[in-house]
Amino acid sequence: MTDLENILPYLGELIARWLRGFLPSWLVDMIMMAIVGLLIILLMVIVVMALTLLERKILGRLQDRLGPNRVGPYGLIQPVADVLKLLIKEDIIPEKADRLLHFLAPVIIVVPAFMVWAVIPFGKKLVAADLNIAVLYVIALGSVTSIAILMAGWGSGNKYALLGGFRAVAQLFSYEVPMALAILSVVIAAGSMSLQKIVEAQSPLPFVLLQPVAFLIYFICGVAETNRSPFDLPEAESEIIAGYHIEYSGVKWAMFFLAEYINTFAVSAMVVTLFLGGWKGPILPSYLWFFIKVAIVVYVFFWLRATFPRLRIDQLLNFSWKFLVPLAMANLLVTGLVTKLGLVYGIKVTAYWVGNILVGGLGLYLLGRFTPKKALA
Amino acid sequence: MAVALKTQEIVLNMGPQHPSTHGVFRMVLTLEGETIVDLKPVYGYLHRGIEKLSEGRSYLQAVPITDRLDYMCAMTNEFAYAVAVEKLAGIKPPERAEYIRVIMAEFTRILNHMMAIGFLFNDLGAYFTPVLYAFRAREHILDLFEWASGSRMMPNYIRPGGVAGDLPEGFIPQAKKLVAHLWKFADELDTFLSENEIFLQRARGVGVLPPEVAIAYGVTGPVLRASGVKYDVRRAEPYSVYDRFDFEIPTLPNGDVYDRYMLRLLEWKQSLRILEQALDQIPDGPVSEKVPRRLRPPKGEVYGRIEAPKGELGFYLVSDGSDKPYRFKIRPTSFVNLGVLREITIGHKVADVVIILGSIDITMGEVDR
Amino acid sequence: MFGLGLLKGLYTTIKHGIMTYFKGYKHPFPKRYFTGRPAPRLEPEGVGLFTLQYPEEKYSMFPRFRGALMHLRDPQTGQPKCVACGACALACPHGVIEVVAEGKGKERKLVDYLYNLGRCVFCRLCVEACPYGAIEMSHEYELATYENKMVLHLEDLLKIGDRSNVTESGWAWK
């Protein structure tokens, strides 16, 4: 197993050693980085293609359907057909569009989506750059998306797109705050901002058990950040048709699509890294564990999409500012207190639990009180 | 908000090509931010001139045309037309035919309500799941229709004077099996959707239609009863054999989107009660009165109405003694119900317009005719 | 408590998702490579896979199903039963049918029978009007064509009748 575990780092070392034979070492470092970057991009494209198929298959199954089944056995070649179709589709720029913004938006949206993957640990030794401020980096990159979406919404010269852009900006900004607060309590508990260190801090118990409230908040915010149902207001199909990417077609539209799925995958990866113990797991190599866990989280994403209706924009913002932010702050307080007390592990875990159950239970109870009732008055 | 921020109003064209305007309905919205200031409905994109077409056809030939009014529930359209023609010509259909009609009409009501609930959730953004569950159950009902009439959606089955043919062998046991399943499906949808907190937040207090407004605008059907008005043609002016069945007219007090949803679910269960009784009581006998193929009703005019799934559906027929109706006027449920749309959407958000429209439950085939 | 309704919804969908692997139409192998017998209509169950892979799998039609019109032959003589009376053309609400005949009175003979498929609404009023039981609705429903060949002639309708193995009009409506 250790062989399997180390195969990729070993290969990298091999190539680097060979290159150092005839190249200066700074050039070798750069080449290695380029190779890693290319590998990640390639991986992401494959992952996105798989995700598009998986989403349709899973949604189909949840809806008593079969999902795509025409292209290849079990519809396995469907993503290839989709990509081909998108590549050869005509690229239309509306007459009223702001051509520069319209062109730049898909580029800008796709870059941060790829960049996030520089810091996410795929395995024990598989991380492109083990930054010590990785958490900050991820949060910062997440906010770039909203600029691109606003550019797309404004630049399309379409009222639906504009509405979508407005919604997206309001939503992304509101959900960044509780998200950051939720991550902060994890950071306090782990004592580091490096994602590798956070993963290593999750033994024996992953943070989902120690910080269930932070996990829930992060998960909800993650769904909102990636504009997925039930928070898919910026591209609400039934209201504003496709929101900010209504005027895009062909490759540009594919860019939005790519970014959305990479972000989904990235948020799942962050959930796994921060709360589900990252690449930790018995027997199987670490990167496999990572992908298995991410797949489960992604499945939950699709499951949510198949089940829930969408919130309205004011309810969405209320939910963030009036519920999630106070809850995250209370959770942060509890986490900080418990950590500061410096107890032994067992007692600390119990204290986390009690604190979380109190905070979370109170929050859900209050939320339930202010939700309209089914009762037919 | 104390200080209202003044924003520029934008005019947004919703439809005719829009995923949640239920066909080719078009709304011209004036928005301030996301809030609706004004709404103007635009009709006519599916206008086929059914009234004019029917004036050029005999009374029997108009039956296939009525199928295409509200293509969701063709059976009740035919039923309403048959009731009108029978009133005009003084025909009394046989007992068994009346029971068959009631069975078909109640199945249609369930079918329409499950599709209405499903598409309401589509408008809410539940990505097709309730719709597809509803489609699935609907397919079983349509199987019955196809079995009896030969066509799923355009059955051409209920005719003036009776029905086109007797029920096939084995229909009634199968229908009973389906009724048992539909009870279960109603409960499943109830657990799936009714308590969903997101749905409650979206639907409670949205699009409130006060009873006085509803009556003034002539709104009928589930939309009216969800506003607390206990009016149902099946009870107010019993036609066919509806006076023999034991069922209730459910009403709900609030008149918002949630109540309209809930009322459809309750009515669905009442329809199942009617079906159980009708399937048990159905007598033997002929299924059609002898009606000449070129029916020449006496001179006069008549209005026959039934409680279609969407509300009161009626046909106003003027006969001049010839074999063609002189005037063929449809009282379209969806069209009249749509009249109240502007009243109940102003002040809501864009996202609410689509669900209010979805909760009114229209079919453009009937609106534009 | 907030969230119970959401959990109920999640339970319903996952139940449906899991049950698709056990109930309903079974597709252990991609069905498209094994075309088989007509598929039965599912019993009302509520769960299970509901996808019918259409061009390969097809429903068996109900006897009363109304597809394209067909002409029936007299089993003794093998000639079309139609006597060109034109009742069907008169009964049709959309002017789909045109009967071409020769001669007058007893001599009247059917020459051709034009059936405009593009305008037909499959209402079966023509069949009900026919006093000789000469026409019936077939079970053919895959009627799309690549060419603009919407008008079917007598020989096409007779071919459909021969294919469908029906000798008596209204056999399903007894």
Place this chain on the structure above:
Amino acid sequence: MMEEIFQLLKEKFPEAIVEIPEEAKDPTVVIRKEQIREVSLFLRDEVGFNYLSFMAGVDLPERFEVVYYLYSMGREPISSNLGPLAIKVYVEDKTNPSLPTVSDIWPSAFQQEQEIYDFFGIVFEGHPDLRRIFMWEGFPGWPLRKDFENRTFTFKELEPTRPKAPYW
């Protein structure tokens, strides 16, 4: 029940009633078009016909008729339902037909009057937004009149009559 209402109408508006046809299948009263608003208000407020089911136009050879079908509904009174009561208005002038609107008395008449205007060309005086709703503004002729030419219109013929976008 209907007899009393007819009696009431006869007492209150003796000059408004043109005739009460006996052979009609539904209780019918023909009202002069000038008095339709007063009679409507009376029927709605005093008698309780608060629900206008539908309005229909009929093009007879000698005149236009506009038919109003009235019912009543309330929060609980399933038993006390009135109706149907058909009110007919004869519009004798076939070239410039017009009659007063009732769209402020029964808001459900708003769209129905638009529809009748669209199909018959009957003008409802005082209607706040009288326009063609199914056909477009400028469509040649009134489709449900009996003198409407019943044939297929070509695109070339109709295209010049269509309003150009934006037309809201």
